Amino acid sequence: MVNTCLQVAGWILGLLSWGATVGMLMSEKWKHSSITGDMASAVDQQGRHEGLWSSCNALPSGETHCTLMPIEITNISGVVIGVRALLILAILFGVISAVVILFAFKFISHGPQDVQSKATLGKYGAAAFLLCGVSVTVAGFWYVVDVYMALPMPDSKGNPFSWTTGEGVQMTIAAGILWLVASVLVMLGSRHHRDVVRYETKAPLTQEYI
Template identity: 30%
Template sequence: MVSACFQVVGFITATVGWFMACVAMAIPQWKIRNLAGSTILTVEEGWEGIWMSCINDSGGLLSCDIHDSLLALPSDLQAARALMCLAVALGILAMVVSSAGMKCTKFARGEERFKASLTVTGGALFILAGTCVLIPVSWTAGNIVADFYNPLVPISMKADLGDALFLGWGSTCVLALGGTILCCSCPANSERTKGSMRNRALYQSTVPGNRINL
C-alpha cells in the first residue's frame, strides 16, 4: 500500500514536470533583449524562442513572427527545438509505461514483477526526459552569459536569461524527482523473494502432514 502511494506521488510529480517542459518549449522567452523604441518615450523588449520571435513595447502591444526556417536559428536554439520535442515525446511514453505498471491500475494484474519493471522503466524515461530538457536550457544560458561578457559582441546583440530557461531548469528537477520516486517505489527483488517464500511457508504449514522448520 505504501509503495502504491509512492507511485502515485511520483507519477503526479513527474507529470507536473512534463507540463512545465511543455510550457517552457512553447513560450518565446528564451532570450530577452532590450531594444530601442521608435521614440524616446517607448521601450521595446525583444523575445527570442525556439518557435517565434516577439517584440513587446511599453504600450502593451505584442507582435510575434514565427520562424519560417530552421536553418535561420542559432545552433543552440536548433538543438533546443529537437531536444525539447524529444523530451515531450519521452514524457508521453513514460506516462503510458509507468501508468501501466502502477499497482493502482488493472493492467497485468497479478504479474507484480512485470508491473514493477514497467514502473521502473517509466521512471527512467522521466529522468531521461529531464536530461533532454537540461541540455538545451543550459546550452542556451551558457551562450547568453558568454555573449554578455564578450566585449566584441555589440550591446544591441546582448541578451538576458529568459523565463523559459528558469522554467526548464525547474522542469528538469521535478522530472528527475518524480522519476526517482517511481524507480524507488518498487521493492527490491530480494524483498519480493522473501515475501513469496514466507507466504509459501505459511501456506504449507496449514496443510496437514507437512512439517516446516521456520
C-alpha cells in the same frame, strides 16, 4: 502501500513536468534584450524577447509584435535547433513513460498482474522519466550558456545590446529538475521485496542400538 504512494506521487510530478515542458517549448520569453543608453528609443527601452520559434518586440503602447523565425534550418541557430530537439524528445518519451508507469500501478487491472512484472514495468517508466529530465535540464543549461557566452554587440543605433535569460529557460530548468525528482520517486516505489523462503532444519533421526 508506501510504494504505490511513491509511484503515484512521481507519476503526478512527471505529468506536471510534461505540461511545463510543453508550455515552455511554445514560450516566447526564453531570452530578452538589455539595451541602455541615452539615445535608446522607446521600443528599445521596452525591450525585446525571443523564444524558440519567434522573436517579439514590445511596443510603447503595451502591445507585442512577434514574428516567426525562418523555416530554413540554415537560418536558425544550432543551439535553438538542439534545444527544440531535446524538448520534443522529452515530450514524446514523457507520454510513453507516463503510460508505462500507469500500468505499473498495483491497483490497475490492465497489464501484467504479478508483482514482479509490475515492479519491472515501473523501473522502465522511471528510467524513461530520468531520460526526459536529463534532456530538459541539459537543454535549459545549454541555452543559458549560449546566451551568456554571446558577446555584447551594438544595435543599428549604436546602443549596447546584449541578451539575458528569461522566464522560459528558467522554468525549463525547473521542469527538468522536477522530472528527475519524479523518476527517483517512481524508482523507489517500484522496488520489489522478494519473499524470503525460510527452511526449517530438522534434527537428524537417531537410532538407538541395544
